[in-house]
Structure formats: structure tokens, C-alpha cells
Amino acid sequence: MSPIPAPAPRAAALPRRAIAGLAALILLAGCGGGDAADAYGAFEATEVVVAAQTTGPIARLLVAEGDQVAAGALAAVLDTTALVLDRQQLATQRAATAARLAENAEQLRMLEAQREIAQRGFDRTKRLADQQAATAQMLDQAERDLRTVTAQLDAARAQRRSIGLEADAVEARVAISRDRVSRATITSPIAGTVLATYARAGEVVAPGQPLFKVAALDTLELRAYVSGAQLASVRLGQRVDVHVSAGADALRTFAGTVTWIASQSEFTPTPVQTRDERTDLVYAVKVRVANPGGVLKIGMPADLTFTASGTTP
Numbered sequence: 001m002s003p004i005p006a007p008a009p010r011a012a013a014l015p016r017r018a019i020a021g022l023a024a025l026i027l028l029a030g031c032g033g034g035d036a037a038d039a040y041g042a043f044e045a046t047e048v049v050v051a052a053q054t055t056g057p058i059a060r061l062l063v064a065e066g067d068q069v070a071a072g073a074l075a076a077v078l079d080t081t082a083l084v085l086d087r088q089q090l091a092t093q094r095a096a097t098a099a100r101l102a103e104n105a106e107q108l109r110m111l112e113a114q115r116e117i118a119q120r121g122f123d124r125t126k127r128l129a130d131q132q133a134a135t136a137q138m139l140d141q142a143e144r145d146l147r148t149v150t151a152q153l154d155a156a157r158a159q160r161r162s163i164g165l166e167a168d169a170v171e172a173r174v175a176i177s178r179d180r181v182s183r184a185t186i187t188s189p190i191a192g193t194v195l196a197t198y199a200r201a202g203e204v205v206a207p208g209q210p211l212f213k214v215a216a217l218d219t220l221e222l223r224a225y226v227s228g229a230q231l232a233s234v235r236l237g238q239r240v241d242v243h244v245s246a247g248a249d250a251l252r253t254f255a256g257t258v259t260w261i262a263s264q265s266e267f268t269p270t271p272v273q274t275r276d277e278r279t280d281l282v283y284a285v286k287v288r289v290a291n292p293g294g295v296l297k298i299g300m301p302a303d304l305t306f307t308a309s310g311t312t313p
Helices: 016-029 081-130 136-183
Strands: 039-051 056-061 074-078 185-187 192-197 210-227 239-245 251-261 281-290 301-305
Touching (some): 039 281, 056 210, 136 185, 210 301, 239 281
Antiparallel strands (some): 039 301, 056 074, 239 301
């Protein structure tokens, strides 16, 4: 009797998507097109996770999983009650600062006029003193008056600079508040399909907290892997045929275009390797495939041939 073979060592646990992709690739290979395929891979999409940019409770969440959204479409609104109250307080501070600036400006005009008078009085007294028509005491008094008004004028100018800095600070806070209010309105950065939502109306969110994920599904990219021997036959812009399973013993062919070729090799990724391929070095390529009908899905496995047949979906 032949000895019972020892059980093979357990492989590292794979993500569900990877396991599903591997199983589907095996099915593809069994459909008759796998032997003629030049490479295997799975579809990816441009996914964007939209996060909150300010703090506050969600007043409205206008998107749900599966929704189609346009670029710039309103997706969520945060409650801005606290921000509005803060802006009202800042508006009051701005008005008070403006009033102080106006009062200071009037004070400066008055002190400048007094200084001009004091300067004329000092000059006149000094001429009289030079002609010995005014006493030294009169000259000292005129000089003290001039210095007093000059000091008051300098103090008023310093006060104006201080009030100006306060006004600038208030304006900066107003700009920050205005920016926070604008960030409370959240829009979709791209046109696509909402893949997942991570929050609900009424929840309090913080800056950077994910709200939903959206992906452009009208065009997907197939990330496939080719060997070093195949690399010479792959070029950017090349038309290829992409095959996906369309049921039992059937394949559906899509036209694709090579958009990216890796500049560095890597070991065959676990989800697409066989026992004999585990030590092979391969190069990743990306193939853009139009998906107007939404037939192709993220994570769907596919194979490709580099000699395009000119077929269309």
C-alpha cells in the first residue's frame, strides 16, 4: 500500500476578494480560453474616499451605496449652527474694532492739530526768546506743551497700530470661520458610483473621518502580470483583447488599451500564481477597458491576449 502523503503546509490566509479572484481565474482557464491567454489579472477602479474636513454633526447625508453621483454633486451637509453663532460673534467684534479705529482716527486728527498749534507756539516763543522778548520760563512752557502733545500723538499712533492688529486678527478668524462653513458642505470629487458609506445622519464627525467611497466605473483597469519573455511584446497604447467569464463555457471579449507597464519585476502575486509559478518574476501591466454598461466589476478576474481581434463588448 502506498504511504499516505503528508498534508501540504497551509498557505497564508487570503482576503475574500483574492480567494474569489483565484477561483474565478481557475474557472476562466477551464472555459477553453485560458490556454490561449497571455496574462491574467483582476479589474480595479479609481476609488476616492471622501472625508469630513471640519467638525460637526451630519445634518444630511444625501448618498447611499449604489447611487450614481456627478462630479461636484452635493453629498453631505454638516450642521453649521455653532459656526454661524461664532461668525455672529466675530461680526460683533469686527464692528467694535471698526468703531475703535474710527474713534482713534478722530483722536489723531485732533492731536495732529494740537501739535501743529504747539509747534507754532514753540517756534514763536523761541523767536521772541532769541530777541529777549520772552522769558526762559515761557520758552520752557511752550516746549513742554509741544512735547506733551507729541507724546500723546505717538501714543495714539501706537494705539492705532494695536487696534489694526486686532482688526487683522478678527478678519483672519472671520476667514477661518467662513472656510469652515464652506467645508461643512461636502461634494463628490468625481463622477461615479458610491461603493460604501461610513457614516449616518446625526453622527458627529471629525476632520479626516471617512464619509463615503466613490469610484468611476465607466472605465476600469485590468491589472495583469506578464513574464520577462512576454515583456518585449508589450507596449504602451497597445490594443489587447480582454476576456471575462460570461457563463458556463462562455467568454465575453472587451477591447482594452495598455496604459502602464511596471519598470520593476516582482514575484507572482499569490492570488494568480500556481504551484510552479511561485518563484517566477513577473511585470505588472495595466489595461484600460471601457465599461459603459457596467458589466465589469471591481475585483472581477479576467485574462487577456496581446493580439487584438478588433472585437468590441
